Amino acid sequence: METVANYPVIRKLGEGATSEVFLCQDPFRNREVAVKRIFPEALRDPTRGRLFRKLFFTEASLAGKLIHPHVAQIFDAGIGEDSGYIVMEYIPGGTMERFCAPENLLSVEQVVEIVFKCTRALAYAHMQGVTHRDIKPGNILYASEPTDVRIGDFGLALNMGAETTQITGVGSPAYMSPEQIREELVDHRTDLYSLGVVMYQMLTGKLPFSGTNKFSMIYQITQYDPAPPSASRPAVPQSLDRIVRRAMHKEKEKRYASGDEFAEDLLEARRAGLGAAAQEFSDADKFAALRAMRFFARFADPELWEVIRIGIWERVAAGTEVIREGEGGDFFCVVVDGEVRVTKNKKLLSVLGPGECFGEMAYLSTRGHERGATVTSAKDARIVRVRVTDLEQATVACRAKFDRAFVGILVERLNLANSRLASG
Amino acid sequence: MTGREPLRQIGKYPVLRKLGEGATAEVYLCSDPFNAREVAIKVQTPEAFNDPERGDAYRKLFLTEASLAGKLQHPHICQIYDAVADESLHYIVMEFMDGGTLERFCKGKPLLAPEQIVETIFKCTRALEYAHRLGITHRDIKPANILAASERDVKITDFGTALIASSTTTQLGSVGSPAYMSPEQVRELPVDFRTDMYSIGVVMYHLLTGRLPFQASNNLSLLYQIANADPQPPSDLRPEVPPALDAIVLRSMAKDREHRFKSWEEFSMQLVNAFRVERATARKAQTFSDSDRFEILRKLPFFTDFSDGELWEVARMAAWRNAAVGERLMKEGDPGEDFCFLAQGSVKVTKNGRLLNTLKVGEPFGEMAYLSTKAQLRGADVTVAEEANVISVPSQALAKASDGCRHKFDRAFMQILVDRLSLANLKLSGV
Numbered sequence: 140m141e142t143v144a145n146y147p148v149i150r151k152l153g154e155g156a157t158s159e160v161f162l163c164q165d166p167f168r169n170r171e172v173a174v175k176r177i178f179p180e181a182l183r184d185p186t187r188g189r190l191f192r193k194l195f196f197t198e199a200s201l202a203g204k205l206i207h208p209h210v211a212q213i214f215d216a217g218i219g220e221d222s223g224y225i226v227m228e229y230i231p232g233g234t235m236e237r238f239c240a241p242e243n244l245l246s247v248e249q250v251v252e253i254v255f256k257c258t259r260a261l262a263y264a265h266m267q268g269v270t271h272r273d274i275k276p277g278n279i280l281y282a283s284e285p286t287d288v289r290i291g292d293f294g295l296a297l298n299m300g301a302e303t304t305q306i307t308g309v310g311s312p313a314y315m316s317p318e319q320i321r322e323e324l325v326d327h328r329t330d331l332y333s334l335g336v337v338m339y340q341m342l343t344g345k346l347p348f349s350g351t352n353k354f355s356m357i358y359q360i361t362q363y364d365p366a367p368p369s370a371s372r373p374a375v376p377q378s379l380d381r382i383v384r385r386a387m388h389k390e391k392e393k394r395y396a397s398g399d400e401f402a403e404d405l406l407e408a409r410r411a412g413l414g415a416a417a418q419e420f421s422d423a424d425k426f427a428a429l430r431a432m433r434f435f436a437r438f439a440d441p442e443l444w445e446v447i448r449i450g451i452w453e454r455v456a457a458g459t460e461v462i463r464e465g466e467g468g469d470f471f472c473v474v475v476d477g478e479v480r481v482t483k484n485k486k487l488l489s490v491l492g493p494g495e496c497f498g499e500m501a502y503l504s505t506r507g508h509e510r511g512a513t514v515t516s517a518k519d520a521r522i523v524r525v526r527v528t529d530l531e532q533a534t535v536a537c538r539a540k541f542d543r544a545f546v547g548i549l550v551e552r553l554n555l556a557n558s559r560l561a562s563g
Numbered sequence: 564m565t566g567r568e569p570l571r572q573i574g575k576y577p578v579l580r581k582l583g584e585g586a587t588a589e590v591y592l593c594s595d596p597f598n599a600r601e602v603a604i605k606v607q608t609p610e611a612f613n614d615p616e617r618g619d620a621y622r623k624l625f626l627t628e629a630s631l632a633g634k635l636q637h638p639h640i641c642q643i644y645d646a647v648a649d650e651s652l653h654y655i656v657m658e659f660m661d662g663g664t665l666e667r668f669c670k671g672k673p674l675l676a677p678e679q680i681v682e683t684i685f686k687c688t689r690a691l692e693y694a695h696r697l698g699i700t701h702r703d704i705k706p707a708n709i710l711a712a713s714e715r716d717v718k719i720t721d722f723g724t725a726l727i728a729s730s731t732t733t734q735l736g737s738v739g740s741p742a743y744m745s746p747e748q749v750r751e752l753p754v755d756f757r758t759d760m761y762s763i764g765v766v767m768y769h770l771l772t773g774r775l776p777f778q779a780s781n782n783l784s785l786l787y788q789i790a791n792a793d794p795q796p797p798s799d800l801r802p803e804v805p806p807a808l809d810a811i812v813l814r815s816m817a818k819d820r821e822h823r824f825k826s827w828e829e830f831s832m833q834l835v836n837a838f839r840v841e842r843a844t845a846r847k848a849q850t851f852s853d854s855d856r857f858e859i860l861r862k863l864p865f866f867t868d869f870s871d872g873e874l875w876e877v878a879r880m881a882a883w884r885n886a887a888v889g890e891r892l893m894k895e896g897d898p899g900e901d902f903c904f905l906a907q908g909s910v911k912v913t914k915n916g917r918l919l920n921t922l923k924v925g926e927p928f929g930e931m932a933y934l935s936t937k938a939q940l941r942g943a944d945v946t947v948a949e950e951a952n953v954i955s956v957p958s959q960a961l962a963k964a965s966d967g968c969r970h971k972f973d974r975a976f977m978q979i980l981v982d983r984l985s986l987a988n989l990k991l992s993g994v
Contacts, residue, residue, distance in 0.1 A: 142649060144575065145574055145575075145647045145649055166626045166630065166646075166648075167626065167629065167630050167633060167645050167646045167647075168630070168633075169630065196596045196597065199597060200596075200597055200598070200599060203597065215575075215597050216597050217574075217575035217596070217597065219572075219575075500981070503977050503978075503980075503981050504978070504981050535966040535967050535970055536966050538970055539966050539969055539970045539973065542969075542970060542973035542974065542977065543973065545977060546934055546973055546976060546977060546980065549977065549980040549981065549984060550931070550934050550935055550980065552984055553980060553983055553984050553987065556984060556987035556988060556991060557987060559991060560987060560990055560991060
């Protein structure tokens, strides 16, 4: 049986200029992993080989600390005299390259959804001091459906220097920022530029600059302004034209300052409408709704994505009973928008608005629980329902955040009750 | 294995130095550059791996066992990080702990004090119970497999790997000593968790007396004695060993495993109680041993849902002390930096001289310092009413505890808050 870095190979997944990738079995942890093997020739290069070896562990272990639902995780990495490998999370779907072909484009809405997830993941990585430097469709993977994305190859851009190889060598400079082309110092904004190019291509099926040869392309990247995406796909709203233009600005000072800012604009564009019937509850909407709530203020991005995954999002028509007094309950809810009324024996106890939760005793009380009141939607409302059994499957970090949020609510209520008792 | 060059690189791990060598394995200190830590790597060299027919089956067994043992995560078990079986090498990557094994406390002078030995064995029994609950029997418990950086800090190592060694060459025929083997192992009968119980009994005997329970001039005579002879009680060799410990050692070493402790739980409880009577009569300024702390916490309802590992975390981060009647533990208006539980005694909670509440064993107080997200001043005075043992948990230390441990604290506090809130609501609706 063939092995790469001690992992038994299942099959080969692909090959690039300086490395090849295999699907392998990790028998110790009993999971499938993708193992990238760096070609010995690349490491034997007298100048770059040595530099690469030196930077390898710093980069790999930095990237290994990125644990985020939209980043393909790095589990392990190793390097020797003439062998090097990186062990990564295996993402079975494919890459965004597939959706860059003109005959295979995704809806404008799906593209926004994907780019939004990438901006948040880049913001997270940038906060940890990691710049990708090689964002391109081939490095954005998807697992089960196109919008279920993971950015791959983090920190491995240095993976045999994008700079030199890609211009003179095999690769394409199409996604490189002007500063990368000029071989200037780059910072996190180079990733935002490249993501802008990816967005352009996924919207239109074309690259923003299409020189007949690499030198003409390089010239255009540094000198020309691209035609707006709507010129090739009229369905693209102007808001997205503006976003792409800003992300791809030649001067990095005039681009988005951060992935967060990029993400904000995408949400804004969604709110303003993307043309065709907007799908309800896109992941981007869900994220924006939760991020704005005080209840979730202390949740980090990865934990918030977990809530999005385990929560059940519903629209409830006015007058619907969500919780009925006296029934058993195994879920709690958070109001996203609209209003719900809490009643006991037909007597109104309170009205809850966005960001407030109800039914939480089902989680809080570790003993059995019976609903103490009825909750009815007052007008059309959107709610997230979280089942206690689903929450128990979440990561400890996510559960710990729920705990702290609920403890805060309980302490507030107790203080209120005590002061009413004292004044009464 | 004889005559082989020392390794310089094991898979992806550069070797720093060799740590030791046994009959079927060598252990190296290596560095793990990706995770930036030192690891101990045990390279197995049983000949069976080279067997052309059964080699693959052994390799598979090796990985299965190591992967099972890799699931053990406990403060007193040496963690397995990885296991590899390729054509040339078979090795297990483990947590590295500097400082030797229990062997050095078996050599005689000076022996550890019986109280320390009870502490050490107690930790081992809890770790073995944890492993047993996950379906794992060690099968090769001996002083060399119990790492001890200090006599307080012990970790059992080589879980699961024993099977691999024994499946290749029978232990009887090989170089190792059968001194710690149970009668059922000696007879090559099927074993269960009680074989570990026997072996840990022998380790305890050895630590207490500096001698093995059976002295023999050759292995065959030793085997005969293990199967047939009764050992002398440890107190014959060391008169200060109290009768309670004699009884524990002899019970764990019963020839018939039906006569040993029924469970690890029973074993560890006996250890905890061994010195309790004496201490109660001595009644001097009490110090809390690790096992005392652990057992006290385990009995408090607040900690019911905490796992062993989490309880050990609490036992370590908390400060334990005695407080005399009248001592003020918390003062209204002071900043709150910890919260407390009573292990014994009672306290009065007063505000402006008015009695608010009397708290007994197990009830937390001062917890608003932790629960409130803003800095919080004490809202009342707390004074000792009956001589108390106070367990204090500093909020800062808790903030650094594992996610799992904090989650359990929050869940427990949540229930308390829910109870208080419903009580308050009841009072309010009654007005």
